[in-house]
Amino acid sequence: MQVLTEEVKAQLREILALMEKEVHLALFTKSGECPTCEETIAMLDDLKDVNPKILVHHYDLEENQQEASDWGVKLAPSIVVLNDQKEYLGIKFNGIPAGHEINSFIKTLLEVSGSGTELPLDTKERLEALTVPINIKVFVTLGCPHCPGAVEKAHKLALSSTHISSEMIEAQTFSDLSNEYSVSSVPKIVINDQYEFVGDQPLEVFLEEIEKISMPS
């Protein structure tokens, strides 16, 4: 099965030419019912063709429990983005990053490969002050043009701080989870299952919500 059209592949080839280092993608699927698993496998297969710096490893959520627990994987399909040393950076995509979400996925690949942008100095300082683990969940739908912006910010924060992990969750594939978090509008951002906000808000809003946990007033 091919899911990326030749046209999209050609565009991706151009954009991903900027990749500096290799990026490893750990793809978790499971046997039995697994909506969009097949499509996600096909998508990553297509991506391998686009740039040989993208290396894909297949795991099974039930059989590879060690890796799943190391990287905090609980859903399938799930893509964990690892650096060239195969180190876990705290970022994953739960559900297929298709539709608009391809944009955040590609940007994340570039960031992890070493051709990303720098955060402003004062943001870095605020992140260095963090002491507790922070988990950011970003619920998205594939038809949502604002969502990639929120996913990019969350992932960028996770890449910039060892205390932060961040995950995209495709709300339709994981509808039980989105019901549990009362998601009716995306992007919805949930921090440590405690604080939440809606919309692709400025980085400042992400930081303020994170600091609510880190420095309770």
Place this chain on the structure above:
Amino acid sequence: MSLTFELNLSDNLKPDAASSSFSELQDVTIIGAGPAGLSAAIYAQRKGLKTLVVGSRIGGQVLDTSAIENYPGFSSISGEGLVQQFQNHIKSLQVTVEQLEVAEISTRDHTKILHLTDGREIRSKTIIIASGSHHRQLGVPGEGRLKGRGVVYCAICDGPFFQDRRVMVAGGGNAAVEAVIDLAKIAKEVIIVHRSQLRADDILIKRMQQLENVEIYLETTIEEILGDTMLEGIRVLKRDTGEEMIIQGDGLFIEIGYQPNTTIFQNTLNMNEKGEIIVDSLLQTSISGIFAAGDVAESLYKQVVISAGDGAKAALAANDYINHLQIRKEHENASTDGRGQSTIA
């Protein structure tokens, strides 16, 4: 789930690949990459001006639209599809597009300065502001509390959550009626509520009226949004009879028009009471050399084709401004030379 891939990244994601934009003086810097900004870029680049586009979301609000049926040349095209066409055009002209956000603008003599949120600065002879607009809020009790809990602002984003549910749409323009038509395919029932008469295009209204699962309330104002932690309904006032009633539903899509993205220019440029930038017939703002085009500029009508037209006009006006600046500078130089000579003599 039908799979598509809506790629819209700039080809210029790597910051140092375009570092010249940050050191060299630009002729035209365009804030915004929607129809107004991209059209301005096409005209400026073709005039041979050193052109840079700085826009946070390439495509702008066109991406929020499911279908566009009133842009010449396309009887019907998806928002995504039209953005792709714009991008192909921009790319063929090799315009530099930076996916960055502007925090503020200022002026130093004749030079305009853009301050980016990442702390960097861009210097330019002219600026075209095409930062567009965003959805307006209803401003009734309950809206803040239930935002994202049934109160939503993007039909193509959040429609899927309301499969087989009962949803309401507030508004009476094209965006509202389009939302009703799209939602009617997903939801069990759609109720449109508008405070006056519909002002959407006749062709859309007719399409909506043919749908069996749509109910229409006109001359009806929404007074309050009800529900504790999730939206349960709305309290409305029927303006003709003065009767109050409660409409129950699971979601409320608010499509009541737009608010210009101009807070960052508040301290620099003159604006009207709606927050739109005031411009003259050449789209020049209260500072010469700074132009505004599209949804941000003072105008009653907000459409893709109008924004694109504005963008073209602003780019041509910026080109004229630069030419005059050049002549003025030569003139100033000549007159100082002249003075120099006369003191010697």
